[in-house]
Amino acid sequence: MQDLNVYEQFRDSMRRFATDKVAPHAAEADRTSSFPAAAFAAFREEGLLGLAFEEDLGGQNGDLMSLVICGEEVARCCATSSQLLMNNWIASFPLLQYATRELIEAVIPPVAAGQKSMGWCLTEPQSGSDLWSLQTRAEPSGNGWTLNGRKRFITGATWADWYLVLARTGEKSFGLFLVDRDDSGLSFGRLESKMGLRGSPTADVIFEDCQIPAERAVGDPTGGYKYLTEGLTYSRALIAAQALGIAQGAFDAAVKYTAERQQFGEPVSRFQMVQGMIADMAVKVESSRALLYRSVEAASGEDQNKARGMASMAKLICSDTAMSVTTDAVQLHGGYGYLTDYPVERMMRDAKITQIYEGTNQVQRLIIAKYVYGQ
Numbered sequence: 117m118q119d120l121n122v123y124e125q126f127r128d129s130m131r132r133f134a135t136d137k138v139a140p141h142a143a144e145a146d147r148t149s150s151f152p153a154a155a156f157a158a159f160r161e162e163g164l165l166g167l168a169f170e171e172d173l174g175g176q177n178g179d180l181m182s183l184v185i186c187g188e189e190v191a192r193c194c195a196t197s198s199q200l201l202m203n204n205w206i207a208s209f210p211l212l213q214y215a216t217r218e219l220i221e222a223v224i225p226p227v228a229a230g231q232k233s234m235g236w237c238l239t240e241p242q243s244g245s246d247l248w249s250l251q252t253r254a255e256p257s258g259n260g261w262t263l264n265g266r267k268r269f270i271t272g273a274t275w276a277d278w279y280l281v282l283a284r285t286g287e288k289s290f291g292l293f294l295v296d297r298d299d300s301g302l303s304f305g306r307l308e309s310k311m312g313l314r315g316s317p318t319a320d321v322i323f324e325d326c327q328i329p330a331e332r333a334v335g336d337p338t339g340g341y342k343y344l345t346e347g348l349t350y351s352r353a354l355i356a357a358q359a360l361g362i363a364q365g366a367f368d369a370a371v372k373y374t375a376e377r378q379q380f381g382e383p384v385s386r387f388q389m390v391q392g393m394i395a396d397m398a399v400k401v402e403s404s405r406a407l408l409y410r411s412v413e414a415a416s417g418e419d420q421n422k423a424r425g426m427a428s429m430a431k432l433i434c435s436d437t438a439m440s441v442t443t444d445a446v447q448l449h450g451g452y453g454y455l456t457d458y459p460v461e462r463m464m465r466d467a468k469i470t471q472i473y474e475g476t477n478q479v480q481r482l483i484i485a486k487y488v489y490g491q
């Protein structure tokens with residue numbers, strides 16, 4: 117990890133960027149369920165889509181801490197935009213670790229430049245928390261692989277160019293396969309209508325005798341379990357950052373509103389019950405941030421079990437904080453908090469998904485207990 121001052125400078129620049137270029141489009145993307153194209157163009161211009169990648173691949177060589185800070189600051193203004201930004205980093209991670217250099221060099225530079233994007237396909241209609249029951253199969257055929265199955269709830273589906281797919285290759289083995297949206301046999305389900313993250317497309321990705329060349333199997337086609345576990349350790353830190361950013365945005369809005377809103381002849385921030393709520397929200401945000409940053413430190417250590425356990429702790433605490441702080445922020449806005457005129461209403465709806473995806477919070481508790489008991 118770099119000097120803390122460097123990170124704080126980076127945070128300041130990300131806050132200015134997100135406030136100027138992302139926040140103005142957040143309400144519209146939510147209201148119309150439309151892709152936040154202006155925010156995405158700003159990511160491209162700022163080079164943020166390449167933050168997770170090495171310079172040789174057209175990236176900016178950011179470490180996990182930089183990605184977390186960037187994710188927090190973008191989500192503070194617009195959770196949908198943070199989702200579309202980070203989804204590329206998340207889906208690329210196993211590829212960077214295990215694909216051949218040739219495949220990495222073919223795929224990553226256009227992703228880093230924001231010309232192409234990626235999706236991450238794990239969940240299936242009958243296989244959510246219990247990923248090991250998944251039905252999508254990849255079978256060797258000719259010089260490549262044939263995929264059959266259906267993935268559910270895929271972020272970026274219909275829009276992304278590349279899909280990294282977890283598929284069964286044997287009774288107890290899985291592999292990761294990279295599918296191009298133009299490969300024969302790939303299609304999409306209907307776009308889902310959602311409570312939050314409304315500008316981020318979500319749909320089924322369907323494989324019907326979908327043919328891909330042999331070189332698009334990532335690493336060992338029976339090594340999927342390991343790749344997935346490592347990928348989720350990385351992605352959970354980013355979802356935690358997203359959740360924390362949403363919480364911070366709602367907290368900042370609540371502080372501002374309660375300082376301005378007058379009742380009984382004075383700002384409501386003068387009332388002790390309001391102060392108590394604001395204090396509890398501040399403690400939740402700061403303690404969640406401390407645990408998230410400890411988990412980022414653990415991610416670069418030797419102990420992978422610790423890294424995994426701590427990523428789950430960070431995802432759990434940050435997303436529970438996001439739900440609780442956004443709900444209290446709505447409460448502190450009174451009736452106005454219930455209107456779409458104020459951003460806290462959107463933030464409360466956006467917060468909910470962070471307790472569900474990348475493994476529900478019940479599943480995170482199971483992983484944490486496993487780590488604690490050394491299993």
Ligand SMILES: Cc1cc2nc3c(=O)[nH]c(=O)nc-3n(C[C@H](O)[C@H](O)[C@H](O)COP(=O)(O)OP(=O)(O)OC[C@H]3O[C@@H](n4cnc5c(N)ncnc54)[C@H](O)[C@@H]3O)c2cc1C
Binds near residue numbers: 236243244272472476
């Ligand atoms: C907007 C959105 C975007 C998403 N993006 C992606 C994506 O890009 N790629 C992808 O692969 N997936 C994605 N998902 C899927 C998401 O990761 C799953 O929805 C999630 O993992 C939960 O699976 P499920 O919905 O099948 O719930 P289930 O697994 O059916 O769970 C139902 C309930 O049972 C509980 N439960 C299940 N098992 C246990 C257990 N053993 N102990 C205790 N409680 C348990 C759960 O916690 C939950 O409360 C997305 C989902 C949404 C809604």
